[in-house]
Amino acid sequence: MNTPIKRRKTNITLDSTFYNKNLKKSNLGMKLENLINNSNTYYLENDLAVIHKKPTPIQVVRVDYPARNKAVIREAYYKTPSTTDYNGIYRGKYIDFEAKETNSNTLLPLANIHPHQIKHLYNIVRHGGIGFFIVSFKVKKEIYLAPFADLYKNYYLIQKRKSVPYSYFKEKCFLIKEGYNPLLDYLDVLDKLYF
Amino acid sequence: MNTPIKRRKTNITLDSTFYNKNLKKSNLGMKLENLINNSNTYYLENDLAVIHKKPTPIQVVRVDYPARNKAVIREAYYKTPSTTDYNGIYRGKYIDFEAKETNSNTLLPLANIHPHQIKHLYNIVRHGGIGFFIVSFKVKKEIYLAPFADLYKNYYLIQKRKSVPYSYFKEKCFLIKEGYNPLLDYLDVLDKLYF
Numbered sequence: 001m002n003t004p005i006k007r008r009k010t011n012i013t014l015d016s017t018f019y020n021k022n023l024k025k026s027n028l029g030m031k032l033e034n035l036i037n038n039s040n041t042y043y044l045e046n047d048l049a050v051i052h053k054k055p056t057p058i059q060v061v062r063v064d065y066p067a068r069n070k071a072v073i074r075e076a077y078y079k080t081p082s083t084t085d086y087n088g089i090y091r092g093k094y095i096d097f098e099a100k101e102t103n104s105n106t107l108l109p110l111a112n113i114h115p116h117q118i119k120h121l122y123n124i125v126r127h128g129g130i131g132f133f134i135v136s137f138k139v140k141k142e143i144y145l146a147p148f149a150d151l152y153k154n155y156y157l158i159q160k161r162k163s164v165p166y167s168y169f170k171e172k173c174f175l176i177k178e179g180y181n182p183l184l185d186y187l188d189v190l191d192k193l194y195f
Numbered sequence: 196m197n198t199p200i201k202r203r204k205t206n207i208t209l210d211s212t213f214y215n216k217n218l219k220k221s222n223l224g225m226k227l228e229n230l231i232n233n234s235n236t237y238y239l240e241n242d243l244a245v246i247h248k249k250p251t252p253i254q255v256v257r258v259d260y261p262a263r264n265k266a267v268i269r270e271a272y273y274k275t276p277s278t279t280d281y282n283g284i285y286r287g288k289y290i291d292f293e294a295k296e297t298n299s300n301t302l303l304p305l306a307n308i309h310p311h312q313i314k315h316l317y318n319i320v321r322h323g324g325i326g327f328f329i330v331s332f333k334v335k336k337e338i339y340l341a342p343f344a345d346l347y348k349n350y351y352l353i354q355k356r357k358s359v360p361y362s363y364f365k366e367k368c369f370l371i372k373e374g375y376n377p378l379l380d381y382l383d384v385l386d387k388l389y390f
Contacts, residue, residue: 050318052278055252058268073253073271083247087282092323094289123245128287 032101032136032143036086039182049187051088051095057081083120090187091195094129096121101136107163108135118155121148130194134176134186135169144173145189225378227296227331227338231281234377244382246283246290252276278315285382286390289324291316296331302358303330313350316343325389329371329381330364339368340384
């Protein structure tokens with residue numbers, strides 16, 4: 001239990017900068033979920049944080065057993081998630097967030113965010129956790145970290161507009177830098193904001 | 196964001212004691228998972244903690260779309276979970292645990308616990324979270340909270356025996372009291388141990 005937890009290294013070698021440039025190009029088309037999962041694996045393997053994506057909730061209706069110990073699900077349905085996609089622990093703090101992508105250049109539609117996800121993050125932040133959204137403007141190739149507490153202050157306005165304007169992210173949120181290792185270093189933003 | 200978080204009430208009225216006794220009998224056959232889910236709902240509704248069961252991980256192979264916006268999963272398989280079943284936040288701390296039931300009166304077979312769940316809880320505790328098992332001895336009708344850190348100290352011995360003896364739970368762990376509201380008050384044990 002006494003193994004020390006490594007702190008993040010900030011020195012970038014010439015080699016990694018080289019890979020950086022090359023990989024950044026190929027990352028451009030990568031789905032936000034894959035960028036985050038890759039980063040979480042990096043954080044876990046380098047003992048920086050333990051953050052996982054929760055499995056997609058599925059309602060299983062019918063299961064066949066073609067052989068002993070082998071179950072095949074034959075009828076099942078996707079359920080609406082009751083919480084966010086990702087949670088875990090970083091530097092002793094509970095971390096909770098949802099990732100959203102949009103093709104729009106001007107806004108994130110509120111339809112992309114479930115009301116129970118808002119309620120869940122509201123609870124998390126009140127109980128002392130760190131809650132946020134990671135929002136990818138795909139066409140602009142910009143990915144922002146949006147702390148929940150500030151977003152919630154503007155929730156009345158957001159509900160009225162049925163969207164969050166791009167300008168909100170540009171002005172009030174934090175651009176996450178894409179790199180080589182990890183592909184999307186969102187903990188770097190948390191370091192600056194909360195630690 | 197400034198809504199105060201309620202603290203747990205400890206006063207039990209005569210009424211709830213009455214219900215307590217009656218419900219305890221009917222709870223005896225209830226599955227551990229249901230007891231925990233019921234308690235988590237109680238904790239959430241009373242604003243004491245935000246703890247959820249993660250969905251079961253399922254590998255989806257084939258999906259049909261019999262109608263627009265309607266997806267039916269036609270072939271899928273259960274995957275081995277890479278983490279534990281439950282996590283969340285309580286009094287500002289990250290909480291993570293796995294629930295196990297056994298029909299044995301003398302031991303919990305190690306086969307019930309995946310090695311990656313041990314590794315996951317090991318990481319959680321090192322990163323400052325609270326990790327534990329909730330273990331139900333079904334025939335004895337006793338449910339214990341087993342803090343991970345102490346269990347891990349004995350892990351070499353446990354691996355050799357391929358089980359955790361009942362005496363370990365009886366002597367080193369904490370009996371969780373079953374009641375009315377919530378059905379299984381495991382946060383009460385955490386209060387005494389960690390806060």
